Structure formats: C-alpha cells, structure tokens
Amino acid sequence: xxxxxxxxxxxxxxxxxxxxxxxxxxxxxxxxxxxxxxxxxxxxxxxxxxxxxxxxxxxxxxxxxxxxxxxxxxxxxxxxxxxxxxxxxxxxxxxxxxxxxxxxxxxxxxxxxxxxxxxxxxxxxxxxxxxxxxxxxxxxxxxxxxxxxxx
Amino acid sequence: xxxxxxxxxxxxxxxxxxxxxxxxxxxxxxxxxxxxxxxxxxxxxxxxxxxxxxxxxxxxxxxxxxxxxxxxxxxxxxxxxxxxxxxxxxxxxxxxxxxxxxxxxxxxxxxxxxxxxxxxxxxxxxxxxxxxxxxxxxxxxxxxxxxxxxx
Numbered sequence: 381x382x383x384x385x386x387x388x389x390x391x392x393x394x395x396x397x398x399x400x401x402x403x404x405x406x407x408x409x410x411x412x413x414x415x416x417x418x419x420x421x422x423x424x425x426x427x428x429x430x431x432x433x434x435x436x437x438x439x440x441x442x443x444x445x446x447x448x449x450x451x452x453x454x455x456x457x458x459x460x461x462x463x464x465x466x467x468x469x470x471x472x473x474x475x476x477x478x479x480x481x482x483x484x485x486x487x488x489x490x491x492x493x494x495x496x497x498x499x500x501x502x503x504x505x506x507x508x509x510x511x512x513x514x515x516x517x518x519x520x521x522x523x524x525x526x527x528x529x530x531x
Numbered sequence: 532x533x534x535x536x537x538x539x540x541x542x543x544x545x546x547x548x549x550x551x552x553x554x555x556x557x558x559x560x561x562x563x564x565x566x567x568x569x570x571x572x573x574x575x576x577x578x579x580x581x582x583x584x585x586x587x588x589x590x591x592x593x594x595x596x597x598x599x600x601x602x603x604x605x606x607x608x609x610x611x612x613x614x615x616x617x618x619x620x621x622x623x624x625x626x627x628x629x630x631x632x633x634x635x636x637x638x639x640x641x642x643x644x645x646x647x648x649x650x651x652x653x654x655x656x657x658x659x660x661x662x663x664x665x666x667x668x669x670x671x672x673x674x675x676x677x678x679x680x681x682x
Contacts, residue, residue, distance in 0.1 A: 444673065447678045448678075464659075464663065465666060469667060471667055494656070498653070498656065504655035504659065508655065508659055508662060509619045509620060512615065522604070525676035527597050
C-alpha cells in the first residue's frame with residue numbers, strides 16, 4: 381500500500397473520519413505497518429507496552445490467561461484499536477492479542493498516540509466510547525461469571 | 532459552597548487542574564450539586580442515563596447486580612468520575628452507584644460533558660486513563676472469577 385492509499389484507508393476508519401488528511405499522512409508516516417500470519421501474537425498478557433495497534437485488515441482475538449488456559453473475550457476487526465490500556469495506564473499488557481488469519485496492523489507509538497488524542501478531540505471521544513463499550517462488555521462478562529459461580 | 536469556592540475545589544481535582552478557571556466557573560454554573568445520605572442511590576443498573584457525576588466529597592460504592600444480590604466492584608472517592616459509560620455509549624447504566632456515608636456530587640449533563648472533553652484534550656486523556664484503569668481492574672476481576680469457576 382502506498383502512503384496515499386494508506387491515508388485513504390485511514391480516512392475510511394470512523395475513528396479518523398474527521399481528521400485532516402495532512403495529519404493522517406503524518407500518522408501513517410510516523411507509524412509502522414506490521415503483517416501477521418494466522419495465530420501469530422501481537423503481544424502477550426504481562427508484556428510491557430509502548431504502542432497501540434490499529435487493525436488495518438483482518439481479525440484478531442483478545443485472550444485472557446486463566447489457570448485453565450486462554451479464554452477469548454473479544455474479537456477485533458478492521459478499524460478497531462487495541463493496546464492503548466498499557467500506554468494510558470503505564471501497566472503491563474492486560475491481555476494477549478493473536479492474529480486470526482492474515483492480519484495487518486498500524487503500530488502507533490505512545491507519543492504519536494498522545495499527540496493524536498490531544499490534537500483531535502474527536503479521536504479522544506471515539507477512543508473513550510470504545511473503552512466505555514469494552515468496559516460495558518467486560519462488566520457483562522463479569523456479571524455472567526459471578527452468576528455462574530454462584531449457581 | 533459558593534461558586535468561587537466550587538471553582539477552587541474543582542481546580543484541586545487532578546482531572547481539572549489544567550483547565551482555565553473561567554471555564555471551570557461555567558462548568559460549576561452549568562452543573563447541579565446533589566447531596567446524598569448514607570445508602571442513597573445515585574442511579575440503578577439498567578436506568579437510562581443522561582449525566583455523569585463527579586464526586587465532590589465522600590465515598591460511593593459501585594455495585595453489580597447478580598442472581599445472589601449486589602456485589603461491590605469498586606469504591607469511588609473525591610475527584611472520581613462515574614456514570615460516563617451510559618452517555619458515551621448510549622446504553623443503560625451498567626452498574627448501581629450508592630452513597631457510603633454523606634456524599635456530594637456534581638451532576639454534569641451529557642452536552643456539558645462532551646463540550647468539556649472536546650474543548651480540553653487533557654480532560655479527555657484523564658477520562659481515557661480512568662476508563663482504561665477501570666477496564667484493567669475489571670479484566671483482573673474477570674480473570675479471577677474465571678479461575679475460581681474453573682477450580
């Protein structure tokens with residue numbers, strides 16, 4: 381994909397739809413494109429993390445390690461952002477992310493990420509919405525797990 | 532508390548430390564102060580929500596309903612924000628929040644909330660950090676619940 385194609389691609393992701401193309405060019409330029417094969421790991425739960433990932437193409441599974449092995453708690457698709465918790469909170473990776481089939485991501489480093497969200501409140505709002513939605517799903521899973529444990 | 536005292540108070544909350552006092556005056560003016568007694572409910576899980584709450588004084592419990600009754604999943608203190616998930620995601624309240632002892636909150640309506648986060652990226656970043664931290668805690672509780680279920 382050329383830089384121009386990548387900018388076009390980013391513009392079609394809801395997260396970036398309101399961002400000026402010149403800025404998207406800088407984002408694409410400052411970020412690293414990574415390709416993964418089926419089952420390859422983006423990062424492991426417990427790793428240190430200094431970057432977030434935008435799913436450009438393909439799917440990935442979010443896995444939580446338990447004593448009985450990994451449990452898939454979410455499935456990521458094109459346009460989703462993942463890995464921002466570790467950079468927002470300065471904590472190790474809270475889950476493992478694994479490619480499901482061929483996957484391409486844009487790796488956005490910590491400083492680029494903060495530059496983006498402070499310069500574009502709309503991106504900040506979208507990421508807030510995404511975090512809130514994920515929190516809501518996790519709360520539902522927790523309720524479910526607590527109910528099953530009790531019954 | 533006078534409006535001026537309230538502005539002073541808001542400035543001492545990390546979330547607002549970088550916001551211009553004039554803007555904090557507008558926030559204080561546009562928002563509603565609410566006082567609760569011990570055990571009073573701010574909102575119930577499942578309610579529709581059109582406002583977030585900033586804890587001004589006192590503590591509150593975040594409760595999740597399960598088949599075996601409510602379980603406390605977090606405790607809120609001065610300066611914490613709660614209730615923003617419902618307005619960010621347009622979903623019903625995902626938990627119940629209950630005063631623990633005397634509690635005072637600032638009720639920030641949906642439009643004021645969005646105005647704040649788009650005008651002050653620093654507030655957006657702080658709220659993102661808070662959501663991410665909460666997501667991390669919830670993931671840990673989920674891991675714990677899944678482990679216990681399995682064992």
